[in-house]
Amino acid sequence: MNEVVVLTPERILEATEEVLRRYGLAKATVVDVARALDVSHGSVYRHFPSKASLRQAVAKRWLDRANAPLQKIAEATGPAPARLEKWLRTMIDIKYKKVCEDPEMFATYLTLAREACEAVKAHKERLIDQVVHIISEGVKQGAFHVADVKLTARAVFDATTRYHHPAHCDEWNDPAKAARVDALLSLLLKGLEAPRKR
Amino acid sequence: MNEVVVLTPERILEATEEVLRRYGLAKATVVDVARALDVSHGSVYRHFPSKASLRQAVAKRWLDRANAPLQKIAEATGPAPARLEKWLRTMIDIKYKKVCEDPEMFATYLTLAREACEAVKAHKERLIDQVVHIISEGVKQGAFHVADVKLTARAVFDATTRYHHPAHCDEWNDPAKAARVDALLSLLLKGLEAPRKR
DNA sequence: TGAATGACAGATATTGAAATCTGTCAGCAC
DNA sequence: GTGCTGACAGATTTCAATATCTGTCATTCA
Numbered sequence: 079m080n081e082v083v084v085l086t087p088e089r090i091l092e093a094t095e096e097v098l099r100r101y102g103l104a105k106a107t108v109v110d111v112a113r114a115l116d117v118s119h120g121s122v123y124r125h126f127p128s129k130a131s132l133r134q135a136v137a138k139r140w141l142d143r144a145n146a147p148l149q150k151i152a153e154a155t156g157p158a159p160a161r162l163e164k165w166l167r168t169m170i171d172i173k174y175k176k177v178c179e180d181p182e183m184f185a186t187y188l189t190l191a192r193e194a195c196e197a198v199k200a201h202k203e204r205l206i207d208q209v210v211h212i213i214s215e216g217v218k219q220g221a222f223h224v225a226d227v228k229l230t231a232r233a234v235f236d237a238t239t240r241y242h243h244p245a246h247c248d249e250w251n252d253p254a255k256a257a258r259v260d261a262l263l264s265l266l267l268k269g270l271e272a273p274r275k276r
Numbered sequence: 277m278n279e280v281v282v283l284t285p286e287r288i289l290e291a292t293e294e295v296l297r298r299y300g301l302a303k304a305t306v307v308d309v310a311r312a313l314d315v316s317h318g319s320v321y322r323h324f325p326s327k328a329s330l331r332q333a334v335a336k337r338w339l340d341r342a343n344a345p346l347q348k349i350a351e352a353t354g355p356a357p358a359r360l361e362k363w364l365r366t367m368i369d370i371k372y373k374k375v376c377e378d379p380e381m382f383a384t385y386l387t388l389a390r391e392a393c394e395a396v397k398a399h400k401e402r403l404i405d406q407v408v409h410i411i412s413e414g415v416k417q418g419a420f421h422v423a424d425v426k427l428t429a430r431a432v433f434d435a436t437t438r439y440h441h442p443a444h445c446d447e448w449n450d451p452a453k454a455a456r457v458d459a460l461l462s463l464l465l466k467g468l469e470a471p472r473k474r
Numbered sequence: 475t476g477a478a479t480g481a482c483a484g485a486t487a488t489t490g491a492a493a494t495c496t497g498t499c500a501g502c503a504c
Numbered sequence: 505g506t507g508c509t510g511a512c513a514g515a516t517t518t519c520a521a522t523a524t525c526t527g528t529c530a531t532t533c534a
Binding site: 475476477478479480481482483484485486487488489490491492493494495496497498499500501502503504 | 507508509511512515518523529530533
């Protein structure tokens with residue numbers, strides 16, 4: 079129907095990511111995004127009220143993409159301990175791969191995420207809900223012995239911070255990383271599986 | 277003997293801390309330090325080869341002071357589980373108090389620590405050695421069941437990162453912090469105490 | 475009528491000249 | 505001789521003028 083493609087938020091986000099990739103976070107301007115789309119920068123403001131909101135939307139997209147594979151694991155069936163371990167390893171892997179593949183883009187998204195702290199909070203909550211889901215199934219299965227599932231899920235998430243929080247990404251190249259992750263996960267799973275007494 | 281107090285590295289460090297406190301990291305200059313001591317800035321360079329080395333020395337002093345109370349706990353006697361818990365809680369408290377009492381100074385030391393990453397590494401190693409010490413006593417006492425003490429000590433240290441690493445200090449005001457720390461420590465201690473099978 | 479434009483004001487970033495700082499060293503004082 | 509000074513060169517930071525960007529809106533175009 080249209081020869082001229084309509085300007086949608088989706089297309090703008092696409093273009094914004096491209097511009098961020100090319101120019102980097104500091105140099106990327108709304109004018110650049112508009113130029114990439116061959117429209118005036120005023121048009122971009124028709125879809126996003128501010129540059130900040132545009133950046134937030136990009137951050138949100140990124141977080142959503144990172145979330146998808148984890149959601150799948152959380153929703154799967156089978157013994158909870160193995161699933162929790164897989165979930166944690168996958169989260170650690172996703173972050174590690176992101177930073178390896180394109181460290182500059184990772185740094186860009188990191189700063190973006192800092193700005194969009196509300197979106198990050200929501201993202202974290204979703205992740206913790208997934209852990210809650212796995213752990214509560216583990217309790218039902220009799221594999222885990224846990225007093226407060228929500229609190230414990232947070233504890234598991236917190237305990238692995240060192241390996242999934244971007245603040246620590248420059249330590250993810252430690253050659254002993256694999257062994258250290260193994261030790262940590264083994265300790266956590268032992269703690270979850272131990273009959274409760276504390 | 278001397279009416280004029282001699283210029284020692286110790287006095288220079290003292291003055292440097294004072295200058296950092298007054299002017300902040302960005303504005304503190306070697307000239308300021310010299311002025312505070314009422315000497316020429318050339319004299320400072322007689323004791324420290326560069327501004328960077330002076331900063332590193334200040335960072336090291338700070339880390340050493342933070343280390344002292346923990347060292348004491350590690351060297352104490354008694355049941356290892358309680359001692360480990362106390363050690364971890366003390367580490368968490370020390371950091372929290374530092375950031376509460378004087379957030380600006382904390383930020384200053386944080387940046388200083390970033391620059392002196394070698395000193396920080398050494399500091400961390402000392403801390404982990406303390407955890408190793410406590411855990412290995414726990415194993416001797418039959419309270420802990422652990423395959424690789426060193427690796428497990430690192431795992432415990434890593435697991436608590438969220439509550440002692442300065443990168444996360446802006447989340448230390450969470451009202452649920454106490455409950456979350458409790459849950460985390462309880463999980464870790466359960467993991468250490470559980471008969472090993474993994 | 476509804477999307478897009480482009481000129482505009484105020485905010486933010488860049489730039490280059492001037493000021494300040496770092497690090498050195500010949501010389502002074504004790 | 506030992507420890508300090510103060511002048512100096514080169515590096516870094518500051519500051520203010522200039523350029524660019526953000527966000528708005530009256531106007532255009534289909």
